[in-house]
Amino acid sequence: MASADLCSRLQNGALARLRSVPLPSSRAASSLLSVLLAQGFLHSVSRGSPAGPNPAAFRTAPVPQRRLWADLKYDGEAQPVLRHLNVVSKPSKRIRLSPEELLRLVTGRRAQFVPPLGLGEIAIVDCGEAGWCEAREAIRRGLGGELVARAG
Structure with a gap:
């Protein structure tokens, strides 16, 4: 998955005020999410399937159906902490x-x-x-x- 697609999905999820955003599992997605998590832009990251975060389902799902779920972080006024993410x-x-x-x-x-x-x-x-x-x-x-x- 291209970095531009990852950034677009995360930014659109934040603008739509979604709680969690699913991303296809890849090294690029994992790396990007780990940096954003370490810098405080995300609440948490978990593995799962298209149905939702579930580490057990991640291990048993076929590779194309594996997802990384990014829980977005919001401030006290319900504004997203991740305001923009540009490639x-x-x-x-x-x-x-x-x-x-x-x-x-x-x-x-x-x-x-x-x-x-x-x-x-x-x-x-x-x-x-x-x-x-x-x-x-x-x-x-x-x-x-x-x-x-x-x-x-």
Whole structure:
């Protein structure tokens, strides 16, 4: 499943004020959800089938029917914590940033035509074999990679 589709499903679910959003199970979905969960944009993530979250059903379901269920988080006024989730790197134009360029991006300067991060916004980076992480974590670890998405 493409990153753009994952981002669209999560953003549309938040705008529709859904409690949980089902996503087809894949490494990209798992990585994206783990970063969003660690950064506080999601309440929880669970495995299941199209019928709902159920780890036992996940193990017994055929691979195309396995789902990851993302429980969205809302503030006290029922506004979604995940206000936007935009794809940066697309199949037609991959954006790969070095650790120095990531530092520019998170400190308020443009990097490779990508606008700087705003207040409360994060960038999700695919660091290759090191996995997916938030841009600030990638900088701490001295890693660069493909800038997948930005969330706020």
